[in-house]
Amino acid sequence: MSSQDIPEENLPAEQDAHGAVGVADEKDPFADPGLPPHEHRVQDIDERAARRSERTVAMLFTVSMLATVGFIASYVGIPHDKSIFVFPIGHINALNFALGLTLGLALFSIGAGAVHWARTLMSDEEIADERHPIEASPEVRAKVHADFKQGAKESALGRRKLIRNTMFGALALFPLSGVMLLRDLGPLPGTKLRHTMWRKGLQLVNMNTNEPLRPSDVAVGSLTFAKPEGLEEHDEEFQTEIAKAALMIIRIQPDNIKDKRELEWSHEGIVAYSKICTHVGCPISLYEQQTHHVLCPCHQSTFDLSDGARVIFGPAGHALPQLRIGVNDQGYLEALGDFEEPVGPAFWERG
Amino acid sequence: MSTNESTAANGARRDKAPAGERVADWADGRLGIYSLAKANMRKIFPDHWSFMLGEICLYSFIIIILTGVYLTLFFHPSMNEVEYHGSYVPLQGQLMSEAFNSTMHISFDVRGGLLIRQIHHWAALIFLAGMFVHMMRVFFTGAFRKPREVNWLFGFLLFVLGMFTGFTGYSLPDDLLSGTGVRFMEGAILSVPIVGTYLSFFLFGGEFPGGDFVARFYSIHVLLLPGIMLGLVVGHLILVFYHKHTQFAGPGKTNNNVVGMPLLPVYMAKAGGFFFLVFGVIAAIAAIASINPIWAMGPYRPDQVSTGAQPDWYMGFSEGLIRVMPGWEINFWGHTLVLGVFIPLVIFPLVLVAIAVYPFIESWVTGDKREHHILDRPRNAPTRTAFGVAWITWYMVLLIGGGNDLWATHFHLSINAITWFVRVAFFVAPVLAFIATKRICLGLQRRDKDKVLHGRESGIIKRLPHGEFIEVHEPLSQEQLHTLTAHEQYEPAAIGATVDENGVERKVKGSEKLRAKLSEAYYGEESQIPKPTVEEYKEITSGHGHH
Numbered sequence: 001m002s003s004q005d006i007p008e009e010n011l012p013a014e015q016d017a018h019g020a021v022g023v024a025d026e027k028d029p030f031a032d033p034g035l036p037p038h039e040h041r042v043q044d045i046d047e048r049a050a051r052r053s054e055r056t057v058a059m060l061f062t063v064s065m066l067a068t069v070g071f072i073a074s075y076v077g078i079p080h081d082k083s084i085f086v087f088p089i090g091h092i093n094a095l096n097f098a099l100g101l102t103l104g105l106a107l108f109s110i111g112a113g114a115v116h117w118a119r120t121l122m123s124d125e126e127i128a129d130e131r132h133p134i135e136a137s138p139e140v141r142a143k144v145h146a147d148f149k150q151g152a153k154e155s156a157l158g159r160r161k162l163i164r165n166t167m168f169g170a171l172a173l174f175p176l177s178g179v180m181l182l183r184d185l186g187p188l189p190g191t192k193l194r195h196t197m198w199r200k201g202l203q204l205v206n207m208n209t210n211e212p213l214r215p216s217d218v219a220v221g222s223l224t225f226a227k228p229e230g231l232e233e234h235d236e237e238f239q240t241e242i243a244k245a246a247l248m249i250i251r252i253q254p255d256n257i258k259d260k261r262e263l264e265w266s267h268e269g270i271v272a273y274s275k276i277c278t279h280v281g282c283p284i285s286l287y288e289q290q291t292h293h294v295l296c297p298c299h300q301s302t303f304d305l306s307d308g309a310r311v312i313f314g315p316a317g318h319a320l321p322q323l324r325i326g327v328n329d330q331g332y333l334e335a336l337g338d339f340e341e342p343v344g345p346a347f348w349e350r351g
Numbered sequence: 352m353s354t355n356e357s358t359a360a361n362g363a364r365r366d367k368a369p370a371g372e373r374v375a376d377w378a379d380g381r382l383g384i385y386s387l388a389k390a391n392m393r394k395i396f397p398d399h400w401s402f403m404l405g406e407i408c409l410y411s412f413i414i415i416i417l418t419g420v421y422l423t424l425f426f427h428p429s430m431n432e433v434e435y436h437g438s439y440v441p442l443q444g445q446l447m448s449e450a451f452n453s454t455m456h457i458s459f460d461v462r463g464g465l466l467i468r469q470i471h472h473w474a475a476l477i478f479l480a481g482m483f484v485h486m487m488r489v490f491f492t493g494a495f496r497k498p499r500e501v502n503w504l505f506g507f508l509l510f511v512l513g514m515f516t517g518f519t520g521y522s523l524p525d526d527l528l529s530g531t532g533v534r535f536m537e538g539a540i541l542s543v544p545i546v547g548t549y550l551s552f553f554l555f556g557g558e559f560p561g562g563d564f565v566a567r568f569y570s571i572h573v574l575l576l577p578g579i580m581l582g583l584v585v586g587h588l589i590l591v592f593y594h595k596h597t598q599f600a601g602p603g604k605t606n607n608n609v610v611g612m613p614l615l616p617v618y619m620a621k622a623g624g625f626f627f628l629v630f631g632v633i634a635a636i637a638a639i640a641s642i643n644p645i646w647a648m649g650p651y652r653p654d655q656v657s658t659g660a661q662p663d664w665y666m667g668f669s670e671g672l673i674r675v676m677p678g679w680e681i682n683f684w685g686h687t688l689v690l691g692v693f694i695p696l697v698i699f700p701l702v703l704v705a706i707a708v709y710p711f712i713e714s715w716v717t718g719d720k721r722e723h724h725i726l727d728r729p730r731n732a733p734t735r736t737a738f739g740v741a742w743i744t745w746y747m748v749l750l751i752g753g754g755n756d757l758w759a760t761h762f763h764l765s766i767n768a769i770t771w772f773v774r775v776a777f778f779v780a781p782v783l784a785f786i787a788t789k790r791i792c793l794g795l796q797r798r799d800k801d802k803v804l805h806g807r808e809s810g811i812i813k814r815l816p817h818g819e820f821i822e823v824h825e826p827l828s829q830e831q832l833h834t835l836t837a838h839e840q841y842e843p844a845a846i847g848a849t850v851d852e853n854g855v856e857r858k859v860k861g862s863e864k865l866r867a868k869l870s871e872a873y874y875g876e877e878s879q880i881p882k883p884t885v886e887e888y889k890e891i892t893s894g895h896g897h898h
Binding site: 027028029030031032033034035036075080081086089092093095096097098099100101103104105106107108109110111112113114115117118119122123124126127128129130131133134182185186187188189192193207225227233234238239240242243244246275276279280281282283285286297298299300301311313314315316317318344345346347348349350351 | 544610660
């Protein structure tokens with residue numbers, strides 16, 4: 001229905017100067033003309049429009065009630081493992097979809113109803129309210145200052161310096177107890193970060209098959225992840241140990257190994273490097289066969305495994321530590337000691 | 352009249368009053384609610400779309416608390432290893448922490464659990480995004496000026512605490528993605544000179560990951576940080592009420608009044624309704640958009656990782672810092688200074704502090720001690736606006752750095768090139784953004800001045816008798832004239848006489864010189880277009896030149 005249908009007698013008078021405070025100023029064309037006159041909405045002058053708004057609001061609230069009923073029905077009726085296909089999202093959990101949409105509709109309709117009610121039926125006349133300065137009047141200020149001085153004087157804090165100083169001392173010291181209590185949050189670092197589980201004679205165990213590795217298992221161009229023999233997933237300390245001991249094993253033609261010590265510590269071109277990035281400790285896992293570069297997927301530090309695992313790009317500060325390996329009597333790969341330097345991110349005591 | 356009589360009369364009146372009134376009288380006798388209501392029930396709130404941004408933050412915060420309490424009913428903050436036997440088949444038999452296991456339980460076996468989890472997480476993202484945008488609204492309109500500086504700091508603290516509450520929250524499920532984030536945090540702590548290793552051992556109860564951090568993060572996430580935040584939110588709201596809301600300049604709006612709708616009923620209905628709108632939209636998002644699907648990532652293992660690992664968006668800028676920093680390490684006397692990680696760790700808070708202290712710098716430069724309740728249009732404070740845009744640019748450059756791998760894979764770019772771009776843009780982009788924004792602001796000021804003096808371009812072309820074509824400009828109404836000229840323009844502060852009345856030379860302090868320089872940069876000729884004066888207006892409108 002358009003505004004043409006509004007009964008004539010309900011239309012506002014042409015010149016409604018309500019609220020206009022200022023009149024155009026001859027002297028100052030930029031002067032504040034005051035609040036503009038209030039303009040009536042169609043609901044203010046046409047009761048039929050107002051009733052339409054009322055019905056809209058009531059309908060929204062009713063939709064909300066129905067949606068809540070729908071929520072309960074979905075909760076009871078839809079199996080929690082049912083999956084449905086919804087275009088264009090794809091396969092999703094039906095219960096989550098139904099509960100979320102009904103809850104969303106129930107809430108949204110309440111909100112839409114309330115806002116529509118406020119916008120069309122409640123008064124939209126703007127009101128001006130006075131502001132008052134935040135700071136106190138000079139009298140109040142003087143009174144408070146005087147009161148404080150009186151209180152301070154009565155406490156004699158300024159006069160009896162001994163009390164004041166010892167009190168400050170006591171108050172400054174007692175939080176130390178709280179700091180002390182934090183000491184047992186954890187053990188002292190000691191040299192824990194310098195050592196891993198690896199030691200001479202421990203076999204390299206394939207992470208995927210849980211079998212010890214033979215040199216023949218490692219083909220050129222392959223990337224194998226290994227852990228120390230004896231470390232099992234069910235172990236209490238598994239997570240903490242693997243966080244330091246995880247290995248990356250690759251095979252390079254010995255001629256292609258550029259670093260002399262790397263060649264010395266390898267076995268027939270098989271080299272073992274720490275898998276833990278020296279930047280902030282992500283496990284490195286992207287390997288480029290042709291170049292022997294590995295890339296950490298977290299922050300993109302790139303290491304050249306054919307050249308002592310030196311950093312060739314990214315934020316890491318030093319090369320990956322290499323584990324010296326050999327072959328034992330049974331022909332399995334074994335460690336010839338622990339890492340010579342700490343694995344993982346650098347720290348103050350690393351040196 | 353005796354006391355008895357009046358009490359009896361009161362009693363009689365009360366018996367007749369409706370029940371609601373009697374309850375209110377009862378409460379007033381004990382809590383004094385009437386004096387509170389007198390000041391607040393019809394309190395005036397100005398209307399502007401940008402004033403809703405803060406409401407979004409408040410409502411998403413409430414939604415987070417409601418859904419968070421529900422989640423605590425099912426979540427087990429423990430790192431004990433268990434085998435998975437829930438209804439998600441691909442992870443059957445896998446070892447995981449109880450935290451991960453209970454999150455799987457919430458997601459697959461508690462009806463509606465996944466919905467609440469997703470509402471919780473989506474609301475957290477929206478909460479942080481809302482705070483960011485709300486903060487920018489307050490910044491660009493100058494709403495932080497006296498008397499609202501303290502409330503600006505409250506809001507800033509809420510944003511920072513929100514970031515850490517978010518981080519500790521998404522770390523709780525102990526999944527592969529969040530565990531990688533926690534490892535990153537451990538690496539960052541280790542880089543702190545002298546005490547880093549100790550801090551790390553105390554935080555994790557020993558070596559990473561240990562068996563403690565989920566329980567510790569849990570109490571930080573559900574108790575410590577939200578407790579502080581709740582206090583700050585209440586303080587923030589009390590101050591909003593106490594200061595009364597700011598408003599934009601316009602006819603009838605002055606620095607001494609506040610024009611708008613009363614709290615009861617209009618604002619209450621709109622704001623209360625808006626809570627339901629926000630909640631409804633977040634619930635719908637949670638119904639259709641999956642977030643943090645931990646079952647797809649699996650439980651955390653320190654030796655495993657997935658590609659494209661990203662933190663939640665609000666941590667992205669710190670990720671950018673750490674990704675683009677060159678890997679500097681200095682070794683001396685048996686110690687390592689891990690600058691490649693420590694410098695980003697120091698810049699991380701500095702990025703945030705840069706925007707937090709700005710209001711105090713501006714008030715020092717202007718030396719303005721008056722209260723300000725009329726908002727600035729961003730163009731009318733070009734230096735401030737330029738600084739804000741430069742800061743956002745800085746933040747966005749770091750966000751690009753934080754997702755450098757995604758930019759590389761999605762747009763087929765070289766990751767090295769992106770990293771180098773971010774390294775350069777970190778220093779250059781904010782400067783360029785500053786210069787460009789300032790110029791745009793000045794251009795807009797010129798246009799405003801033009802509009803005031805020459806009127807609005809009407810789009811009507813008129814041909815004059817002698818053949819000349821002109822465009823007809825319509826004069827502005829007095830409302831518009833007032834609105835466009837209502838802003839105040841500062842004069843650059845001068846250093847003042849260096850010689851006193853006795854001819855003795857005064858020593859000019861360095862801070863004084865700096866202030867004068869900054870003031871010149873802020874309000875000098877190059878930094879603002881003088882607004883039209885009445886004389887200029889009259890000269891132009893009085894006859895000649897009106898086209």
